[in-house]
Amino acid sequence: MRSPSIVVDEAARLAALDRYAILDTSPEEAFDDVVRLAASICQAPIALISLIDSTRQWFKARVGIAVTETPRESAFCRYALEQNDVLLVPDAFTDDRFARNPLVVGEPYIRFYAGAPLTTPEGLNLGTVCVIDRKPRTLTGEQLDALRVLARQVMVQLELRRMIAERTIAEEEHRRSETRMRSILDNALGSLIATNQQGLIESVNVVAERTFGYSAGELDGRALDTLLEWPAFVSLRDVNLGRMTESVGRKKSGQLFTCEIALFELYAADDQRHFAAHILDVSERHEVERMKRDFITTVSHELRTPLTSICASLGLLASDVMGELSPEARRMVTVAERNSVRLISLVNDILDFDKLQRGTMEMEMQPVSLRRVLEQAVAATNEAALQAGVTVELRETESVALGDSERLVQVATSLLSNAVKYSPRGGIVRIEVMAVGESVEVRIEDRGSGIAPELQARLFRRFERADSSDARTKPGTGLGLSISKAIVERHGGTIGVDSREGEGSTFWFRLRAVGDYRQFLTDRAGASS
Amino acid sequence: MRALVIDDEEDVRYVAQMSLGRVGGMTVLVAASGEEGLATARRERPDFILLDLMMPGMDGPATLRALRQWPETERIPVVFLTAKTLAFGVDSLKELGAKAVIFKPFDPMTLAADIRTVLQ
Numbered sequence: 001m002r003s004p005s006i007v008v009d010e011a012a013r014l015a016a017l018d019r020y021a022i023l024d025t026s027p028e029e030a031f032d033d034v035v036r037l038a039a040s041i042c043q044a045p046i047a048l049i050s051l052i053d054s055t056r057q058w059f060k061a062r063v064g065i066a067v068t069e070t071p072r073e074s075a076f077c078r079y080a081l082e083q084n085d086v087l088l089v090p091d092a093f094t095d096d097r098f099a100r101n102p103l104v105v106g107e108p109y110i111r112f113y114a115g116a117p118l119t120t121p122e123g124l125n126l127g128t129v130c131v132i133d134r135k136p137r138t139l140t141g142e143q144l145d146a147l148r149v150l151a152r153q154v155m156v157q158l159e160l161r162r163m164i165a166e167r168t169i170a171e172e173e174h175r176r177s178e179t180r181m182r183s184i185l186d187n188a189l190g191s192l193i194a195t196n197q198q199g200l201i202e203s204v205n206v207v208a209e210r211t212f213g214y215s216a217g218e219l220d221g222r223a224l225d226t227l228l229e230w231p232a233f234v235s236l237r238d239v240n241l242g243r244m245t246e247s248v249g250r251k252k253s254g255q256l257f258t259c260e261i262a263l264f265e266l267y268a269a270d271d272q273r274h275f276a277a278h279i280l281d282v283s284e285r286h287e288v289e290r291m292k293r294d295f296i297t298t299v300s301h302e303l304r305t306p307l308t309s310i311c312a313s314l315g316l317l318a319s320d321v322m323g324e325l326s327p328e329a330r331r332m333v334t335v336a337e338r339n340s341v342r343l344i345s346l347v348n349d350i351l352d353f354d355k356l357q358r359g360t361m362e363m364e365m366q367p368v369s370l371r372r373v374l375e376q377a378v379a380a381t382n383e384a385a386l387q388a389g390v391t392v393e394l395r396e397t398e399s400v401a402l403g404d405s406e407r408l409v410q411v412a413t414s415l416l417s418n419a420v421k422y423s424p425r426g427g428i429v430r431i432e433v434m435a436v437g438e439s440v441e442v443r444i445e446d447r448g449s450g451i452a453p454e455l456q457a458r459l460f461r462r463f464e465r466a467d468s469s470d471a472r473t474k475p476g477t478g479l480g481l482s483i484s485k486a487i488v489e490r491h492g493g494t495i496g497v498d499s500r501e502g503e504g505s506t507f508w509f510r511l512r513a514v515g516d517y518r519q520f521l522t523d524r525a526g527a528s529s
Numbered sequence: 530m531r532a533l534v535i536d537d538e539e540d541v542r543y544v545a546q547m548s549l550g551r552v553g554g555m556t557v558l559v560a561a562s563g564e565e566g567l568a569t570a571r572r573e574r575p576d577f578i579l580l581d582l583m584m585p586g587m588d589g590p591a592t593l594r595a596l597r598q599w600p601e602t603e604r605i606p607v608v609f610l611t612a613k614t615l616a617f618g619v620d621s622l623k624e625l626g627a628k629a630v631i632f633k634p635f636d637p638m639t640l641a642a643d644i645r646t647v648l649q
Contacts, residue, residue, distance in 0.1 A: 308634035309540035
């Protein structure tokens with residue numbers, strides 16, 4: 001019985017053989033049993049499980065033969081690869097394919113061969129289960145069937161091996177990937193805490209253990225809320241999702257620290273919602289910022305005492321009370337005095353700015369007469385206006401706003417001295433107070449060179465000046481407008497400038513009327529609670 | 530009018546003395562510490578005291594409290610002089626019994642007049 005030949009895709013066959021990872025493995029009882037059974041059932045002295053790679057046939061199990069492999073060219077089994085059923089050679093001497101085969105004319109003197117192919121589920125033949133005899137013969141129908149069954153059993157064994165091997169590889173890969181993820185999480189700078197939708201902790205990284213002083217076991221199942229001084233997790237989880245917020249963390253020791261938290265949602269393969277919090281301890285950074293601010297404050301304060309002595313000395317000298325100076329000497333002293341006054345105003349601006357940033361600038365809010373505020377500002381800039389040859393016109397309008405009168409004088413003086421500074425000689429600065437709805441607006445109008453639109457918005461920022469060359473020609477710190485803006489905003493008001501290049505500028509600030517300001521305070525209290 | 534300036538900084542003492550004396554026409558006594566100032570005040574009984582807030586040893590508030598302990602200095606008006614604008618609010622200094630607070634740097638030409646105004 002000759003079964004029809006089949007076309008063999010040798011590359012695919014070798015690849016399949018490779019996947020079973022069976023070649024050159026140690027003997028195994030399950031396979032040894034098969035060849036013993038085959039030899040016994042078929043009454044044959046030799047039985048093999050033969051697997052054929054590109055150069056040889058290799059025996060996974062064998063009975064009646066000592067060698068573990070032979071060259072592929074002489075292998076009977078390679079003919080079996082082209083069959084989809086048992087290859088039966090009753091007498092090799094009378095078969096052209098095998099008559100001169102070294103295994104026929106020499107050891108082990110094969111005369112009879114029967115090989116059932118080991119066929120993979122995709123139809124590729126890896127080798128055979130075969131029986132061999134040294135005399136011509138054949139197999140009974142039962143023996144042939146048994147050989148086929150044994151070949152199928154070998155394939156079942158091989159399939160099992162392959163599945164186990166693949167699972168082991170997958171598990172190894174999974175373990176590696178998990179180790180990699182774990183290492184990323186554990187080496188992250190911040191604490192990572194995963195929770196369920198109630199905010200109960202499910203897992204944490206090493207940083208979280210270190211930061212909060214709890215072990216992972218202690219944190220497991222604990223409410224995230226117990227680690228943070230914040231409103232309840234459930235009220236925040238959707239509002240704060242994907243946003244960085246600042247909060248206070250609580251360590252196991254009870255110690256509190258400033259932290260930044262980003263909440264995000266995790267996707268797990270279940271129908272529950274999961275969240276994770278990334279928590280970064282920023283207390284050190286805050287401490288550095290605080291020290292920096294303290295340093296600025298201290299230096300600024302320390303500068304005031306020597307400046308007091310310098311300024312007062314020069315003032316006394318310039319006024320001739322210490323004896324009359326020569327005109328040249330007086331001029332020198334005046335230069336020195338003017339510059340020490342500038343230095344003082346810089347120090348004052350820095351201190352004001354610092355106070356506004358810290359929120360420690362005290363404001364005493366009461367009804368203030370804007371006329372009196374503006375009169376004081378005019379008086380404060382009177383000398384500068386005289387020297388610059390600028391006339392200041394204050395249009396009398398009685399108006400009352402709620403505010404800190406000293407701070408409002410500071411704002412008005414700052415705007416007015418700017419207007420004087422940037423006015424041409426002989427120019428006029430007009431001050432007007434007008435009611436705009438419920439608000440009161442102070443407008444200070446100059447006939448200077450005006451400010452380009454793109455510069456107008458930047459003006460109120462720290463250290464910005466309309467023209468950087470101004471820094472050399474016009475005294476000032478560049479802080480005045482940003483301080484004024486902060487003060488006006490603390491009043492719940494607004495500040496701005498209307499200007500056209502070549503036509504002058506009008507700086508204005510608008511304050512809330514008394515009733516309106518009370519509403520502002522109520523709103524602000526509500527927003528911050 | 531007789532003034533007592535208490536300040537640990539010699540330069541500040543001197544310019545204050547010149548401002549009050551040469552510009553303001555006052556008689557000016559000086560002391561370099563709270564302790565010395567207290568002794569001078571009890572002995573000389575000035576019309577007012579210009580008292581530095583921050584001094585080593587007895588600082589301004591401590592000196593003020595000490596002055597209030599003695600019958601001969603109890604009623605002498607005290608004006609604080611300070612470079613600090615944060616540590617003590619003006620209100621808390623006035624609660625201690627100060628008549629006024631003058632911030633450094635002061636205007637040497639108007640210092641005497643300013644003090645006369647607050648003392649009236």
